[in-house]
Amino acid sequence: MEDFLIKGGRNEFLVPNVSLNGSTGMCEISGESSLEYTGEFYDQIMHWLKKFSVEETKTLTFAFKLTYFNTSSYKAILGTLRELKRQQSIGKNVVVQWYYPEDDTDMLMDAQDLMESADIELELIAHQPEE
Amino acid sequence: MLQPHIVFDKFSSFLPDDVELSYYGEIDNTIIASLGVELRRKFSKQPSLFRKLFGVYMELVQNIGFYAAIPKNARLPEPTGLVVITNEDGYFSIASGNFTRASIIPKLQEKCNYINSLNMNELRKYRAEIVDKPTEEGSRGAGVGLVKIALMADAPLEMDIPMWNESEDLALYCIKVKVKKA
Numbered sequence: 001m002e003d004f005l006i007k008g009g010r011n012e013f014l015v016p017n018v019s020l021n022g023s024t025g026m027c028e029i030s031g032e033s034s035l036e037y038t039g040e041f042y043d044q045i046m047h048w049l050k051k052f053s054v055e056e057t058k059t060l061t062f063a064f065k066l067t068y069f070n071t072s073s074y075k076a077i078l079g080t081l082r083e084l085k086r087q088q089s090i091g092k093n094v095v096v097q098w099y100y101p102e103d104d105t106d107m108l109m110d111a112q113d114l115m116e117s118a119d120i121e122l123e124l125i126a127h128q129p130e131e
Numbered sequence: 132m133l134q135p136h137i138v139f140d141k142f143s144s145f146l147p148d149d150v151e152l153s154y155y156g157e158i159d160n161t162i163i164a165s166l167g168v169e170l171r172r173k174f175s176k177q178p179s180l181f182r183k184l185f186g187v188y189m190e191l192v193q194n195i196g197f198y199a200a201i202p203k204n205a206r207l208p209e210p211t212g213l214v215v216i217t218n219e220d221g222y223f224s225i226a227s228g229n230f231t232r233a234s235i236i237p238k239l240q241e242k243c244n245y246i247n248s249l250n251m252n253e254l255r256k257y258r259a260e261i262v263d264k265p266t267e268e269g270s271r272g273a274g275v276g277l278v279k280i281a282l283m284a285d286a287p288l289e290m291d292i293p294m295w296n297e298s299e300d301l302a303l304y305c306i307k308v309k310v311k312k313a
Contacts, residue, residue, distance in 0.1 A: 010164065010167075010168075011164060012160045012161055012164050013160060013164070014164075034189060034193075036160070067182065068182060068185060068186060068189070070189055070190065070193065071190065071275045071276045071279050074262070074275065074279070075262055075275075078262060101178070101179070101182070103178075103179040104179060104182055106182070106183060106186065106282065106283055107182075109255065109282065113255050113258065113259060116259065117259050117262065117263075
């Protein structure tokens with residue numbers, strides 16, 4: 001399956017980096033998320049994940065490495081996590097990792113709350129992000 | 132005609148001491164990004180503090196973009212707003228202000244009072260409840276912005292309405308958020 005890549009940046013909006021690897025099933029979103037069209041942006045990720053679920057049998061590992069997201073992005077990330085949970089519930093091998101800056105209790109709290117709202121297990125991993 | 136010294140007098144009497152960053156004018160996406168860059172530069176040696184201040188700042192300025200109104204006959208760009216970050220004892224304070232429709236103020240006050248009455252766990256539960264609700268009428272954000280601000284704040288949210296004109300459906304809405312320095 002084809003890869004999906006978005007090179008993020010900080011210009012007028014905060015666009016996260018997205019790397020969805022169809023060959024390995026390794027997926028990552030990193031950076032900051034405050035977008036002009038939040039729904040459309042995350043819909044692309046959702047579309048790829050659904051396609052991967054149908055076409056591939058290998059394990060999918062999705063790593064969230066965001067250091068900031070606004071409330072619209074929070075809602076969209078929750079939708080993404082619910083899709084990953086749906087895939088788990090139909091027997092797909094899906095691992096979700098959530099990296100948070102080791103001194104960032106707000107981000108850890110967000111991850112815990114998203115985990116509960118999406119009813120999905122997240123591997124919570126403290127790290128030192130490149131700021 | 133407004134004389135330069137009058138502008139300065141008004142400006143200096145308005146601004147409190149120890150201002151880290153201040154802006155008044157059109158709040159568009161370019162300005163939001165530019166002020167964000169300045170905030171990032173100022174607090175580059177304190178990444179943890181920066182992330183908290185930046186998170187609050189972004190919610191406040193995005194809300195100005197969503198809800199600001201302009202007084203009739205005022206030659207102001209829309210949306211216009213104010214954001215000030217001050218260095219106070221033990222805290223940094225982030226305040227924003229903008230004209231908005233007076234009719235939305237009662238709901239905002241009610242929401243702010245309710246949020247201030249909740250402890251951290253109750254705030255987290257409340258966010259989980261409202262994040263799945265359809266966006267409220269007249270609300271352009273995800274509807275959880277104030278809750279997110281309260282979760283990051285280290286003191287109750289301070290909301291003030293220094294001007295309220297029902298006949299013009301116009302009010303001046305100000306909110307101040309405190310974040311501990313350490």
